[in-house]
Amino acid sequence: MKKYLMKNIIFTLAVFLLFAKSNVLAQTEAKSKPTVSAERATAFKRAKSLDNGISISWLEQTWNKDILKADIDQRDFSLLKALGFKSVRLPVAFNFFEQQKLPLNDVLAQIDRVLKLCNKYGFKLVLDYHYGELNDNNFLTETPKIINLWLILAKRYKGVSADNLLFEIYNEPPPMNPQVWKDAAYNITTAIRKIDTKRTLIVGASNFNSIYELSRFVRLADENIIYTFHFYEPFFFTHQGAAWVGNQMTTTGVPFPYNAENFPALNANTKNTWGETNYYQYQSDGNERSLFDKLTIVKNWGDKYNVPILCGEYGVYNKHADLDSRCRYIKAMRKTLKTLNIPGMLWDYNGTFSIFTDKPSMQTLPDCMKEAIGYTVKN
Numbered sequence: 001m002k003k004y005l006m007k008n009i010i011f012t013l014a015v016f017l018l019f020a021k022s023n024v025l026a027q028t029e030a031k032s033k034p035t036v037s038a039e040r041a042t043a044f045k046r047a048k049s050l051d052n053g054i055s056i057s058w059l060e061q062t063w064n065k066d067i068l069k070a071d072i073d074q075r076d077f078s079l080l081k082a083l084g085f086k087s088v089r090l091p092v093a094f095n096f097f098e099q100q101k102l103p104l105n106d107v108l109a110q111i112d113r114v115l116k117l118c119n120k121y122g123f124k125l126v127l128d129y130h131y132g133e134l135n136d137n138n139f140l141t142e143t144p145k146i147i148n149l150w151l152i153l154a155k156r157y158k159g160v161s162a163d164n165l166l167f168e169i170y171n172e173p174p175p176m177n178p179q180v181w182k183d184a185a186y187n188i189t190t191a192i193r194k195i196d197t198k199r200t201l202i203v204g205a206s207n208f209n210s211i212y213e214l215s216r217f218v219r220l221a222d223e224n225i226i227y228t229f230h231f232y233e234p235f236f237f238t239h240q241g242a243a244w245v246g247n248q249m250t251t252t253g254v255p256f257p258y259n260a261e262n263f264p265a266l267n268a269n270t271k272n273t274w275g276e277t278n279y280y281q282y283q284s285d286g287n288e289r290s291l292f293d294k295l296t297i298v299k300n301w302g303d304k305y306n307v308p309i310l311c312g313e314y315g316v317y318n319k320h321a322d323l324d325s326r327c328r329y330i331k332a333m334r335k336t337l338k339t340l341n342i343p344g345m346l347w348d349y350n351g352t353f354s355i356f357t358d359k360p361s362m363q364t365l366p367d368c369m370k371e372a373i374g375y376t377v378k379n
């Protein structure tokens with residue numbers, strides 16, 4: 001009898017331990033392979049479809065007196081298609097048009113035209129709210145203005161395939177209280193959802209879509225969101241000579257990657273600015289490994305929350321950086337983004353960051369840039 005009882009106890013204990021081990025393994029697997037909702041899976045899929053994209057920025061060029069003049073046509077889309085681009089980001093300076101009392105219907109007509117061209121040539125389109133004026137002091141009055149505009153857009157484009165058109169709710173929120181921006185983003189996305197429950201929304205962090213702010217951001221509850229960041233590091237290289245940034249960028253002739261033999265002297269105007277600090281730091285920042293290390297920060301954040309991320313802008317101001325360095329940088333960025341499985345969109349098509357040497361055409365795209373963007377001649 002004792003032997004029988006002992007066998008039963010041992011058997012029961014063994015079953016219990018086996019069940020407990022299976023439960024622990026199941027929990028471990030669940031943590032390592034978290035369940036993804038259908039909405040989030042869709043967001044991941046759509047983020048991937050944006051890879052190898054480019055911004056067409058003419059509707060944000062507020063300095064252009066003919067800003068609403070049609071500047072892009074099917075020849076441009078045919079060229080982008082031939083070069084292998086898959087998606088287009090369309091930044092629109094809605095607030096500027098309102099201030100200038102330019103009819104919203106005229107702006108919407110241009111968006112409609114770009115959307116039609118995207119559909120014709122098979123591009124995904126990101127519609128981006130550009131050049132807003134939101135900040136810590138006016139968010140209570142500015143957020144409703146942004147929402148009202150998005151309600152107009154959401155109603156107008158509700159019938160457009162959500163696979164082909166995505167909304168980027170606000171470009172580059174300024175340096176502001178991260179919680180204030182998160183509250184504004186929540187209110188904007190919630191308002192859009194009352195009209196369109198299927199559209200994938202694109203949201204970045206404060207401090208101009210900073211990777212560092214995004215790495216501290218707590219994701220929104222909405223499942224159908226792609227989180228974006230802009231990457232122009234090392235800024236000392238990508239924005240060299242950019243007058244709008246100030247004296248810190250007056251040192252030009254900066255190569256990529258860093259090369260001691262042809263590294264320029266520090267411009268006198270750069271002294272005593274953060275540009276001087278970056279000048280001496282460029283030896284460690286100006287290389288492909290640094291790109292990888294910094295992009296890994298935001299990659300780890302995406303993995304932590306298991307959400308899709310997008311490099312919504314990267315590129316080089318083309319007035320002062322030499323062509324070969326620009327080609328090497330863009331090639332290194334594309335390689336690094338691909339290694340980290342992060343979709344990326346170039347800035348931009350025909351502005352001061354253009355990859356072309358003149359008006360866009362196959363003839364004005366240098367050979368090194370063709371190689372940088374992965375273009376191959378099709379037989």
